[in-house]
Amino acid sequence: MALRALQTLGETHVTKGLGRLTTGIMTGGQGSYIQFDDGRKLLDFSTGIGVTSLGHCHPKVSKAAADQCMNIVHAQCSIAFHEPYLRLIERLLPVMPHPSLDSFFFWNSGSEAVEAALKMSRIVTGRPNVICMQGGYHGRTYGAMSVTRSKTIYFEGNGALAPGAFSIPYPYWHHFGLSPNTSPAELANMSLYQLKLLLAQSTAPKDTAAIIIETVMGEGGYVPAPPEFLRGVREICDEHGIMLIIDEVQCGFARTGKFWAVEESGVRPDILLSAKGLANGFPLSAIISRKEVTDQLKPGMMGGTYAGNAVSCAAAVAVVDAIKEEKILANVNARSSELFAALKALAAEPDVAPHINEVRGKGLMVGVEFASTTYPLPNAAQAIPKLASLVSAKCLEKGLVLLTTSIYEVVRFIPPLNISEQEMKDGIKVFSDAVREVIQ
Ligand code: PMP
Numbered sequence: 001m002a003l004r005a006l007q008t009l010g011e012t013h014v015t016k017g018l019g020r021l022t023t024g025i026m027t028g029g030q031g032s033y034i035q036f037d038d039g040r041k042l043l044d045f046s047t048g049i050g051v052t053s054l055g056h057c058h059p060k061v062s063k064a065a066a067d068q069c070m071n072i073v074h075a076q077c078s079i080a081f082h083e084p085y086l087r088l089i090e091r092l093l094p095v096m097p098h099p100s101l102d103s104f105f106f107w108n109s110g111s112e113a114v115e116a117a118l119k120m121s122r123i124v125t126g127r128p129n130v131i132c133m134q135g136g137y138h139g140r141t142y143g144a145m146s147v148t149r150s151k152t153i154y155f156e157g158n159g160a161l162a163p164g165a166f167s168i169p170y171p172y173w174h175h176f177g178l179s180p181n182t183s184p185a186e187l188a189n190m191s192l193y194q195l196k197l198l199l200a201q202s203t204a205p206k207d208t209a210a211i212i213i214e215t216v217m218g219e220g221g222y223v224p225a226p227p228e229f230l231r232g233v234r235e236i237c238d239e240h241g242i243m244l245i246i247d248e249v250q251c252g253f254a255r256t257g258k259f260w261a262v263e264e265s266g267v268r269p270d271i272l273l274s275a276k277g278l279a280n281g282f283p284l285s286a287i288i289s290r291k292e293v294t295d296q297l298k299p300g301m302m303g304g305t306y307a308g309n310a311v312s313c314a315a316a317v318a319v320v321d322a323i324k325e326e327k328i329l330a331n332v333n334a335r336s337s338e339l340f341a342a343l344k345a346l347a348a349e350p351d352v353a354p355h356i357n358e359v360r361g362k363g364l365m366v367g368v369e370f371a372s373t374t375y376p377l378p379n380a381a382q383a384i385p386k387l388a389s390l391v392s393a394k395c396l397e398k399g400l401v402l403l404t405t406s407i408y409e410v411v412r413f414i415p416p417l418n419i420s421e422q423e424m425k426d427g428i429k430v431f432s433d434a435v436r437e438v439i440q
Helices: 003-013 059-071 083-095 110-125 142-146 184-201 227-240 261-265 310-325 328-348 387-397 421-439
Strands: 026-030 033-036 041-044 103-107 129-134 165-169 208-214 243-247 271-274 285-289 356-362 365-370 403-405 409-413
Touching: 041 421, 059 310, 083 103, 083 310, 103 110, 110 129, 110 142, 110 208, 110 243, 110 271, 110 285, 165 184, 184 227, 208 227, 227 243, 227 261, 310 328, 328 356, 328 365, 328 421, 365 387, 387 403, 387 409, 387 421
Parallel strands: 129 165, 129 208, 208 243, 243 271
Antiparallel strands: 026 033, 033 041, 103 285, 271 285, 356 365, 365 409, 403 409
């Protein structure tokens, strides 16, 4: 069957439950570009939703995985250790955001990591409830879905979710009906106040196992948590023996210009979650905690057929090495400054300004929020509905893959962390032209 005919096969026989940004078949990916069967070569500012952080088919990562394929692919983790599993721990120990984080378990996806963290916190504390954030996203499996509050589409029609999940508003001005220039300190205070109320009115501390937070809220709109909020949550957790689960599935692993986004706040997670960029495209997630916590589990409580796959672990070892050898953090910070400067200049143009609520984010996890008529508080009288989707579609037409996120009109920039200065310039130009054209 020819590739074109396969496209029709896919359109007919793949569930409609899976959305797609564009038609065509991806046939290759190199560095910052993806190749399509119809000849299109697109600049990829999506990195497959924050996964191919070192670009597509990074030579060292692909080689490490290919070499591992010739040794052993499925070295089942409940039979014995395999070398890449242990090498990965060796690499990760020195880059932990806090020295207390010294116990590792690897799984395949971010959702599974969240499941493991929720389960672990309930087992260890003996408490049933968890607190999550309005706007937060943690995955598509049952437990992860139950602590997700970013969009109803993720559970619409599903019926009851797992019990014992309570939420407070993430410190994001929309959540309090405020304006974009509300100070982070004020937002932090408002969310902390809601947390204290929740612990007094809805779930008593002695019933609360964990609080789960994304350091930079991803699917909910690319909103960094103010460091004072994270520190305040840490204090409340310490006071009540509640475990703090920091979900860095999207924002971790050098994405924000630090190895872990939580480093900026100095906060110590009880459980830290990683996935996506961890293995640059190979399915792998990490659940990282303290030995004193994980030693309370009995053998058999954790596991999974494919957990900690040898090829994925070998790829992840190469990723950690490349982040150091290729000075990725320095590149993230340099490219991030260029991106922020360009987006803020664009947002200040007289014709554009009324259509943009905010440019925000950390490192190379940047969101541009357009004024919207769909949800409360449009920031502009003449707000164009669905502006983020229109801009994203226009970018695609011009050769740039740029995803949207959240119920608000947010376009998200998650380019490769090793993106060159020229590629960044090219992407910014396409985006700026697209915005100017769409608002005309
Ligand atoms: N947590 C966060 C913060 C995420 O962004 C995601 C995925 N977008 C997940 C968990 C779930 O990860 P996965 O899709 O690998 O299951």
